[in-house]
Amino acid sequence: MDWRNEIVAAADRIAGHVRRTPVTVLEFAGLAMPVEVKLEHIQHTGTFKTRGAFNTLLSTDVPEAGVVAASGGNHGAAVAFAAARLGLRAHIFVPELAGSSKIALIERSGADLTVVPGAYADALNAALEHEARTGAMQIHAYDAPGTVAGQGTCMAEWEDQGLEADTVLIAVGGGGLIGGALGWLQGRRKVVAVEPRTSSALNAALAAGEPVDVEVSGIAANALGARRIGGICLDLARRHGAHSVLVEDDDIARAQALLWREARQLVEPAGATALAALMSGAYVPAEGERVAVLICGANPAPDPV
Structure with missing residues (x-):
């Protein structure tokens, strides 16, 4: 590339x-x-994660089911913010260790939020299940x-x-x-x-x-x-x-x-x-x-x- x-x-x-x-x-x-x-x-x-979130959303045809992201907190907040600005649905999965500050930041965006027991990998598994179930587009945090x-x-x-x-x-x-x-x-x-x-x-x-x-x-x-x-x-x-x-x-x-x-x-x-x-x-x-x-x-x- x-x-x-x-x-x-x-x-x-x-x-x-x-x-x-x-x-x-x-x-x-x-x-x-x-x-x-x-x-x-x-x-x-x-x-910085807002940069990647906007780039992904602006370069892709987002399905009617919206987008889904797993995050330790910051990526989820960025995807939620970008989706709200662009009028798109978003569902964010974060682990409990994301902390109250980042969880509150996502909640203020208006996105759907699910807090998952465990670490980031557990939130990612939940987000993948949501993607398979709903057809939402997954926005990976880094890869x-x-x-x-x-x-x-x-x-x-x-x-x-x-x-x-x-x-x-x-x-x-x-x-x-x-x-x-x-x-x-x-x-x-x-x-x-x-x-x-x-x-x-x-x-x-x-x-x-x-x-x-x-x-x-x-x-x-x-x-x-x-x-x-x-x-x-x-x-x-x-x-x-x-x-x-x-x-x-x-x-x-x-x-x-x-x-x-x-x-x-x-x-x-x-x-x-x-x-x-x-x-x-x-x-x-x-x-x-x-x-x-x-x-x-x-x-x-x-x-x-």
Whole structure:
């Protein structure tokens, strides 16, 4: 697949439906260098996932039964938001660990919502059953071309805004966001995949040479809690040599607190995970290396509003 052309087409398609999120440079106590950041957490519904949702819905003939999505919370909120804006029916399945903030966000969209016991994989099974029963169109959270191309518009937009970094750090759950970034960059910049040690599907797949199931737990599990990495992401990560690092929950919590304390950016743990790799030393830039961090999620629990 020609990912760059797909992402250009996606950007044209979703223009006017998503926000062009700002970029800035931040300095943090404990870091020797300034860090370029993109504030994607102020996107509609608080995450980049709105990009993929709109791209999928605008490039597909949606059946009368509407759409269905399984989600740890953020993807479901994005699909619900996009469907409402486009006048489409949506049914969202989320696991209990999605948390009250994300569940409330979906409820406010007007979509049908089912909360499923267990983790994301359990919500996905329920969504697949709904698809088979009703004929609704499934919108996968991360392992579908329309989703990945939509998420890739975030990196394309960042480069258009003047990204100068040699290296970009991106948090990884199922792989839609980093897959889109890799598809756009195609090796022109170094991409570092950052995962919680307790939810590390990409790291495990790279080590095994194929997608494998992992146990999922920890502070960011409701956003980065995929049990198995997407095949699209793994293929792109291998092809373009993504570097993989793991961070501890305590480091994620510290990065989350730091973003609020020093930059007044309120993010969920997943949104702080990439920064945690720099703050903890899980990723140490070379001398003179320019580094950027994609801040990607703004739905902490409990809901602050």
